[in-house]
Amino acid sequence: MKLHRIELTVNGELDRVDVPAQMTLLDMLREKLMLTGTKNGCAAGECGACTVLMNGEPVNSCLVLAVECDGSEIVTVEGLAHDGQLDPIQRAIVEAGGVQCGFCTPGILITSRALLDRNPEPTDSEIQEALVGNLCRCTGYQRIIDGVLEAAELEKELAHV
């Protein structure tokens, strides 16, 4: 089987990985780089558990080939916290009770992070629309939405410090 040597930045670190053409970004993260925070829910782009940032934009990593990521910058849930400090979206989702079984959480955090990056003060309905591709079977979503609103507040406060 032919392997492709790709170079990419994952959570700020440069990685060189040899991947077969059919390996998805999701499988490369989990099986080659051992970054198992990103989850495989449906493998069809519907549940959002595998969402990561690719060059700053959220993608379903189950529907991206690893070989397509040559030269890209990837951020997974493992890359959200910095210097031992949780990202504001992580803190807010935890505090709001937006985590129950936790399987959808990595995808929810990444999608929400991307939303706050492009829209720092989202409304309820903007959050709902942004999270439509992230299924959660535990929380009923309200606490997740509360968490995203709280994170927006938190970031506004941090920006003023």
Added chain:
Amino acid sequence: MINALPKLPEFEYIKPENISKATQFLSTHAGEARPFLGGTDLFVQMRDRAKEAKFLVDIKGLDGMNDVRFDPVRGLTVGAAVNMNQVIASPEVQDNYPLLAEAARSVASYQLRTRATIIGNICNASPAGDTIGACLLLDGELNVHGVNGPRQEPLKDFFSGPGDTKLKHGDIVTSIRFPIPPEGLKGTYIKLGRNRLSDLAIVGVTVIGFPSANLPSGYIFRLALASVAPVPLVVDRVESILGSEVITGERLAAAAQAAMDACTPIDDVRASAQYRKLMVRNLSLRALTEIWNKVKDD
């Protein structure tokens, strides 16, 4: 044992340097090579063994494929690799073709739209394609690069069946061009899914309307349907019904009935054919009335 999450089968990944090489490779390997853009549908179908390919040819990096260009005379050109979120966010699209942005916004989720493209939606040729109705009614024309060089394909003759198009081996759609829309054009896309956001269309109704002094009614209305025929369907009778006489509630209802009569839906996991037919009439009336109220007050 059934593997609930099968992986993609083996294939080779090809990233050609230029369009000629891409076309050449695809025609030389006819039947075993496929071009791909976002892969959001192709990868799922390959995973499920519904489609196969020995070679996948990544055409996203080719020159001009990532551009959105607007010209006040030539209109809008959207490169094949421009993703749906980029289309939605484009000021040129928002200002001049808001219907296209509205239709794109109804597709799946934000993260899927980071990869999904308008051209992919068209070439996939699913009768359910959400953006196809807007592209048809806005008179989209595809720029295609084939073995004999570039050519144009009007979208209205492009679809030949579910998943089937006029494309031949070696053809690559490089962009879609929309002419400047008629003055006063209003449009809407009403999508019925199992949930309000993100699902595939059970029925999709796209309507445009604009003033036209040459017609007895003074207006041209056009309507396209998704998910209720083997191909994305433009119902020509809507245009004649609403062009030939002064528009009234009865004429709008007659046009909606014509849309229902024209469609040929099937029963599937998402809805029955009968339900689809009735919803085509209801949603067509809703969409036509919405646009009528907008154009007559404009």
